[in-house]
Amino acid sequence: MASVNPFVAPTSGDQPWVDQMRKTLKTQIAVPIDTPPLSIFSIPQILKDEKPEAYAPQRIGLGPKHHFQAELYQNMQQNKLTAVKRVIKPHQVPDLEDHVAERIKQIIPVLSPCYDSFPETDEDAFAWLFAIDGLFLLDQLGVYLEKGFAIDEKDLIMLENQIPLIVLKEIEKALSQSGENVDDFWESKFRFFSQSNSPFLLSKENIDFSRVNHLLDYMYHSIINNETSSRDVSFIKPGSIQAEKPATEELMEAVIQAAGLIPAAKPFLGLLQSVEKVLYETEDESTIQEIRVPSVSELCETAGVKFVLATSEEGIRNIAFVDGTCFLPVITLGYDTEVILRNLVAYEKLMAKNSMMGGFGLELTEYVDFMCGIIDSAADVKMLREQKIIEGDLRDEEIVKLFNGIGRSLGNMSGQSNLRKTVAEMNRVYNDVPSVRLKNEAEKQARAAAKAITFLVSISGTLVLAREAFVQASGSDTTQMLFSFVSEKLGSF
Structure with missing residues (x-):
């Protein structure tokens, strides 16, 4: 057939x-x-x-x-x-x-x-x-x-x-x-x-069963409440957008490339590469990213933020931050929860990316990103468990492993969702704490000092390379090429 x-x-x-x-x-x-x-x-x-x-x-x-x-x-x-x-x-x-x-x-x-x-x-x-x-x-x-x-x-x-x-x-x-x-x-x-x-409370409203695709889809819409989001979703392919390098890093790379052209300058090559690695080494691509928000412990102890259980009728759309208090819905975590949670998130992302009819945002994905951000240790889990925000028989250490093991979504909402606004307000409150402001300023100054050191190292390396070039190939095409190469980079700095 x-x-x-x-x-x-x-x-x-x-x-x-x-x-x-x-x-x-x-x-x-x-x-x-x-x-x-x-x-x-x-x-x-x-x-x-x-x-x-x-x-x-x-x-x-x-x-x-x-x-x-x-x-x-x-x-x-x-x-x-x-x-x-x-x-x-x-x-x-x-x-x-x-x-x-x-x-x-x-x-x-x-x-x-x-x-x-x-x-x-x-x-x-x-x-x-x-x-x-x-x-x-x-x-x-x-x-x-x-x-x-x-x-x-x-x-x-x-x-x-x-x-x-x-x-x-x-x-x-x-x-x-x-x-x-x-x-x-x-x-x-x-x-x-x-x-x-389900790890979450389900909507009490009836689901339009004529639009249900399968069992997982029914659970997903019961969690999300089957409401159409007006926010569009855009997906960024990993590696499709190249981050712009600082001018100091470009200059350092230029010096290293120039050193490779001159045999007598090769002793300096290892030193320059070591400095570049220390200053500009990026994180391993496999490192799991999470939403930018301090942990529960940091928010509570440093900024006095309180975490409170939302009312029993509320779900993930009702997360709010009001007058220093963050209201979160209950989540029940058992031994099968990670499998269910991962498949729900995968379904949401794939439907948002492939659905021609629309109606799929990234609300559940953003919630998971948020939980990955605020849970760094068993102490964070303990605080949320004491407030009845986390329930279930999964041990605290296993909950930390669960949320630290789920990778950050590659999907981004084109507008700012309610949860993103909540996170932004929490970060503002946290960053306004004097000790945090002092720490952030110190880190800023350290980065500025690192750039200054890089500049000095680059200039010194350039002078050494120039001297070697004159000694080895005075008046040659190599010298002219070297000076043109370095001058171009210095001019863009």
Whole structure:
């Protein structure tokens, strides 16, 4: 049977591509369901490198990205089949293929666009894959609702492991005999699972289930409150914007390059390179960045800032700094929280970057950046725990490791968000403390002194190189080239 992936680049001319597009569009239009948005992504390698096990399922592989992974398949396939039998038995479904797989097969044309990469295989294979995994997910959510546990909750919430909601709706329609509202059926299961596993309080408002993409998407919007942000998001590719070097650093580099041209000046080369390394060595690119804000301990002890638990109805959008008091929502941290938090943040960033419909900001990402900034030690965690801002059974040291291990987002809001304004006000209060002002001024003077030293070293090195040039190649082209090179740099300083 023909491939169900219409997005593979053609290899044999234009007409096959035209035929393929004509067929694809025709089949998508024939399906009486709107094509869902792209919402299931492969995790970028930069995130996988931070913590691979946070994004790759350890026991349960769902959907085309992980279903056939050898170890997951071997250990879980029979459990999936057992779960399928458990679900369909009460409904007296005589033939899974006729009642469920065939129904899913009809929506394959609008199912593949949910994924950023969809492997090539035939429609029957995908229909069975989604039927088995969808029924298994239904079974696990049902067991969780009744008994409070599943085989592996964190695997069910991973971004690459999501099953599109349209698959689950088709399954329930195939099984239901009572005409029960399918949205209500799935919302009850999604909400209970999300309430039990979300690190944050969920919105009390009903989520528009017609716009829910999958389980992770439901949890995300329940946290964010499913409100459209008016702030645009711009993404900066790492390394695409080169930082401007100070003139003193450029001059030092010029002197070093000149020294490399003169054999007799090479003894000075190592000295100059050492000075440059000390003065201008940049941080390791792998160093994790975090939002610029002092830690909880520094803010409390130095600036008298208080941290207080916000009201029980408030979430991450309600963070505020008023009259020296920072109001924060509760966050509950357990052993699976990091996996859930990382996948929520990854989903937000990828949707903000790829969603054509908009509606995705970086609010959750900014909150995580903020927590990474204010938590530097177990003392910071202890202060927040005493105020009931942090709850859960994760130890203080593990919480520090969690927030210090999550890398800074590469996405930036084009406008200043409420959280950024809060951070700016906290920094202003902190920097107005006399001792902090004195420290900042001392650091400023130290940087100025370093520049002055660099200038003196550069001038001295230049004079030495000039003398060597005259001795070795008086009147030669090398001398003229050296003087032109150094004079140009001196003129730009």
